Amino acid sequence: MSGPLELLPGSGKSGRRTLAEHAAAELHQLILSGELPSGTPLRLVELASRLEMSQMPVREGLRRLEALGLVEIIPHRGAWVRDLSLSDLRDTHETRLALESLAVRAAAARFTGDDLTKAGAALAEHLRLSRAEDSAGAREAHADFHFAIYRASGSQWLPRAIEPVWQNSERYRFGSRPTAFLIEKSRQEHQAILDACVAQDPDAAEQALRSHLAGAFQRITETMTSKQKETS
Numbered sequence: 001m002s003g004p005l006e007l008l009p010g011s012g013k014s015g016r017r018t019l020a021e022h023a024a025a026e027l028h029q030l031i032l033s034g035e036l037p038s039g040t041p042l043r044l045v046e047l048a049s050r051l052e053m054s055q056m057p058v059r060e061g062l063r064r065l066e067a068l069g070l071v072e073i074i075p076h077r078g079a080w081v082r083d084l085s086l087s088d089l090r091d092t093h094e095t096r097l098a099l100e101s102l103a104v105r106a107a108a109a110r111f112t113g114d115d116l117t118k119a120g121a122a123l124a125e126h127l128r129l130s131r132a133e134d135s136a137g138a139r140e141a142h143a144d145f146h147f148a149i150y151r152a153s154g155s156q157w158l159p160r161a162i163e164p165v166w167q168n169s170e171r172y173r174f175g176s177r178p179t180a181f182l183i184e185k186s187r188q189e190h191q192a193i194l195d196a197c198v199a200q201d202p203d204a205a206e207q208a209l210r211s212h213l214a215g216a217f218q219r220i221t222e223t224m225t226s227k228q229k230e231t232s
Contacts, residue, residue, distance in 0.1 A: 019053055023061030026051055029136065031070050031081055032170050042071060042079040068167040082171075086224055089172055093217045095165045100146075100213070101206050103162060104193065106153035108205035111197040115152040119197070122148055123190050130183045139170065145190060149197060172220045189215065 030036040065071040073079040122144035129138040189212040196204035
């Protein structure tokens with residue numbers, strides 16, 4: 001694993017988590033897993049009891065997640081998990097396309113053997129954990145793969161700019177188990193991105209990335225539209 005993303009809990013230099021980082025990590029997982037679904041009020045007393053810590057680190061943890069766009073906080077009104085919507089999904093998708101296309105093109109132009117080792121290991125781990133139905137581990141390995149490539153761009157700012165919108169998009173990955181077909185399709189799409197980077201072909205790398213993101217966007221849109229019809 002390449003380690004946590006820049007704004008995520010545990011990304012400090014020492015590698016040791018503060019209580020606030022631990023709170024943010026726990027809440028982050030609860031949100032992405034769907035245990036705290038969109039629109040859920042985030043009450044300090046309840047969360048502190050659930051996490052078995054005082055309210056102060058929980059409050060700081062919520063602020064960290066607000067910076068990632070996962071939580072909305074309004075003074076004197078409280079905090080809650082940000083709502084999911086088709087308009088937000090589209091906005092998130094289009095922003096990812098813009099930023100990640102820049103990053104993958106830059107990475108492909110200067111991709112090295114060391115970059116291949118990091119990204120290849122993350123991709124293999126993602127496949128292994130997906131087949132083992134370890135959704136949390138597979139999600140982390142998936143991020144490791146993409147960000148190994150984005151960090152290979154040589155830009156300090158692009159990976160940091162991508163992370164908040166990436167984290168918001170992760171909320172739309174619903175908890176259903178991927179089929180063997182989708183796992184293999186995902187592997188092929190990721191391998192195409194990696195192969196283009198190894199070939200140092202920015203055009204092919206961008207096209208492979210855009211195809212990958214477009215497929216995910218279409219599947220999630222169809223799932224959300226179906227859910228909306230069921231509840232209407």
